Amino acid sequence: MSVVSFIFWVLLASVFYSYIGYGLVALLLGKARRLPKQKEPSPIPPVTLVIAAYNEGKILAQKLENTAALQYPTDRLTVLVVDDGSDDNSVAILQQYPGIRLIQHLERRGKIAALNTAMEQVQTPIVVFSDANSLLNPESIAMLVRHFSDEHIGAVAGEKKIAHTSGMGDAEGWYWKYESYMKKLDASLYTVLGATGELFALRTHLFQPISEDVILDDLMLSLQVSLQGYAIAYEPGAYALESPSNTLADEERRKVRIATGAYQSLRKLSMNSMLKKPVLAFQFFSRRWLRWVLCPFAIVLLLVLNIVLAVYSEHAVYDYLLLAQALFYGAALIGWLLIRQNRSFIITTIPFYFLFMNFCMLKGLQHFWWDKQNVLWSKAERQ
Numbered sequence: 001m002s003v004v005s006f007i008f009w010v011l012l013a014s015v016f017y018s019y020i021g022y023g024l025v026a027l028l029l030g031k032a033r034r035l036p037k038q039k040e041p042s043p044i045p046p047v048t049l050v051i052a053a054y055n056e057g058k059i060l061a062q063k064l065e066n067t068a069a070l071q072y073p074t075d076r077l078t079v080l081v082v083d084d085g086s087d088d089n090s091v092a093i094l095q096q097y098p099g100i101r102l103i104q105h106l107e108r109r110g111k112i113a114a115l116n117t118a119m120e121q122v123q124t125p126i127v128v129f130s131d132a133n134s135l136l137n138p139e140s141i142a143m144l145v146r147h148f149s150d151e152h153i154g155a156v157a158g159e160k161k162i163a164h165t166s167g168m169g170d171a172e173g174w175y176w177k178y179e180s181y182m183k184k185l186d187a188s189l190y191t192v193l194g195a196t197g198e199l200f201a202l203r204t205h206l207f208q209p210i211s212e213d214v215i216l217d218d219l220m221l222s223l224q225v226s227l228q229g230y231a232i233a234y235e236p237g238a239y240a241l242e243s244p245s246n247t248l249a250d251e252e253r254r255k256v257r258i259a260t261g262a263y264q265s266l267r268k269l270s271m272n273s274m275l276k277k278p279v280l281a282f283q284f285f286s287r288r289w290l291r292w293v294l295c296p297f298a299i300v301l302l303l304v305l306n307i308v309l310a311v312y313s314e315h316a317v318y319d320y321l322l323l324a325q326a327l328f329y330g331a332a333l334i335g336w337l338l339i340r341q342n343r344s345f346i347i348t349t350i351p352f353y354f355l356f357m358n359f360c361m362l363k364g365l366q367h368f369w370w371d372k373q374n375v376l377w378s379k380a381e382r383q
Contacts, residue, residue, distance in 0.1 A: 005313065008305040011298040018295050022286040023185050030188025039149040046124040047141060048078045048204075052114035053132035057088040063132050064097050072141040080121060081132075082114040111197075113212045119204075127204050129221075133242060134160075134198040140238035144201040147233040154206050154230025155222065157183060157192045158199030158238040168251060169244035170344035171335075171353045180236065186287065187234035190279045191226050193287050194219045198240035206230065214268070215261030223265075226280050227273050248339055252360060259364020262292045296361040303329075329355075 049067065053060065067079055079100040083091055085108035094102050103117055126148060128141060140158060147156045159180050162173040186192045197218035206225055214220050225232055245251035274281045303325055309318040328351050335352025338344055
């Protein structure tokens with residue numbers, strides 16, 4: 001049983017480290033690092049806000065009104081919208097706003113293609129990417145831009161918030177609170193890994209055209225910056241508010257697509273380039289590789305091995321751990337039943353969403369292995 005118990009403890013330690021332990025390490029090491037204070041830029045730099053849209057007619061008017069309310073000098077802000085072959089009323093709505101620059105793809109090519117097209121037209125030193133279905137707080141652009149007073153900062157990640165209007169909203173919201181805190185710790189240690197596409201600022205000269213088959217544009221953009229020797233800062237004062245998925249099935253489709261893109265990025269990533277930057281490699285291994293490659297399988301194996309050890313080992317600790325796992329899965333089951341009714345309870349929602357994310361990772365691996373996912377995904381319905 002010694003081999004079985006060794007594997008069990010290694011897997012348990014790996015899962016703990018990936019979700020909690022790394023955060024503690026980053027917290028301790030980050031406190032020893034002195035970050036430069038942000039300065040108000042002088043003069044105020046011109047910025048281009050890029051929005052890629054496909055069939056967002058339901059929210060486009062609200063998005064453009066929200067953009068008009070941003071507290072950034074209008075003569076310093078260019079709004080560039082790329083319509084990626086929409087077949088709803090998106091173009092008609094966009095044409096009602098003469099203050100924006102509109103680029104049209106005659107057919108749908110995907111978000112990466114839209115961003116590549118937009119960047120060919122950007123002439124400002126800073127570009128901010130935002131999704132069409134997310135709303136920004138008025139100070140967001142100004143809060144992002146001030147980080148560029150530090151020449152070592154190549155990009156700035158904003159915060160993603162979910163409107164807590166339902167059980168699904170609570171589930172997504174708790175997850176993003178955790179992710180936002182981890183991004184803060186990442187930035188305090190060295191750099192944010194994987195800024196969210198809902199709100200992401202970039203030094204324009206660092207952008208490199210991305211292959212149009214890439215699924216996770218925000219992750220690849222983030223890695224581009226880091227591999228060029230620049231850090232990505234985190235700014236919680238700039239946030240994008242998004243509605244939650246309409247149903248659990250919609251959220252599953254979205255998570256599976258993200259998981260598929262995660263495995264695709266591992267295949268595309270040059271590990272030689274990553275290993276030349278030890279701190280970045282350490283962060284990527286801790287925050288991404290373990291969570292994507294090891295943890296989904298480890299969680300399944302931990303239950304199986306725990307049952308074996310509880311039956312055949314004389315150590316009572318395995319009985320207690322099996323009881324803890326049973327309670328965890330029981331809470332997750334209740335969380336699943338509540339979510340199906342669009343309700344939530346924190347004690348059960350968090351265990352459910354944790355297992356749900358790892359289930360989606362396994363399903364995403366299957367999609368990646370069988371090449372079932374492309375950039376022209378079926379959009380998840382949102383509330």
